[in-house]
Amino acid sequence: MTVTTQLKELLWKSYGTTEHPAEWDGYVYGGGKISQRFWEYLIAIDMLGLTKDSVLIDIGGGSPVTGLSIFPQLIAKAGIKLVVVDQDFGLLENGVLENVTLEYGIADHETLTRLIKKYKPTHISSISVLEHATEVQQKGIFQAIEDVFKGKKAVFTFEFHETTCHFDQQLTTKTLSNCVSLLKRYYLSRIERSPLNCVNALDDMTRRWYPLAVQFEKSSL
Numbered sequence: 001m002t003v004t005t006q007l008k009e010l011l012w013k014s015y016g017t018t019e020h021p022a023e024w025d026g027y028v029y030g031g032g033k034i035s036q037r038f039w040e041y042l043i044a045i046d047m048l049g050l051t052k053d054s055v056l057i058d059i060g061g062g063s064p065v066t067g068l069s070i071f072p073q074l075i076a077k078a079g080i081k082l083v084v085v086d087q088d089f090g091l092l093e094n095g096v097l098e099n100v101t102l103e104y105g106i107a108d109h110e111t112l113t114r115l116i117k118k119y120k121p122t123h124i125s126s127i128s129v130l131e132h133a134t135e136v137q138q139k140g141i142f143q144a145i146e147d148v149f150k151g152k153k154a155v156f157t158f159e160f161h162e163t164t165c166h167f168d169q170q171l172t173t174k175t176l177s178n179c180v181s182l183l184k185r186y187y188l189s190r191i192e193r194s195p196l197n198c199v200n201a202l203d204d205m206t207r208r209w210y211p212l213a214v215q216f217e218k219s220s221l
Helices: 003-014 035-046 071-075 109-119 133-146 173-180
Strands: 055-059 081-086 100-104 123-127 152-160 186-193 210-218
Touching: 003 035, 003 071, 003 173, 035 123, 035 152, 035 186, 035 210, 055 071, 055 109, 071 081, 081 109, 100 109, 109 133, 133 173
Parallel strands: 055 081, 055 123, 081 100, 123 152
Antiparallel strands: 152 210, 186 210
């Protein structure tokens, strides 16, 4: 069994159970296992293509409720070496698996540059985080990847609308382009749109935003 298959099975088994509060299980925004949030985890697993020797930095995977969100929890259970960077890890500060390292802080350019140099990750992930970061932080993440990342893939999911920012720093075509255009050594190798709308983005059944997933790979040119 590949790591990707293992993670997909773990996701299906774990998602929506009492182990994971509604903040993460999709029942608040998305309707459980058939939801946009489930899709974000599923597509991220598929895009990353992790192996047993992978080293993953996960941006924003902490949770004040569960310590870690379900995504890094699954990665950890699969035995992958994992570094999670966030500001709040709740009650799991002293209760993570030995293959998990918690790094406190905001994943801006300075912090992410330091962590990439320190841990030399093969992969970077960010699940539904970019839309809550400031524009400076968004650009800083991609600039850090361009400056020092030497790994295989970087995968992001985020909530998106083509023209209008509906909340926080939700990505639009313009702001997303401003971020990803910083990448020269990495290229966009895959982009997917969720087949399931964000339930909290429906207003009188009119879609206001939806999730995207993007995958970047190291260029050989």
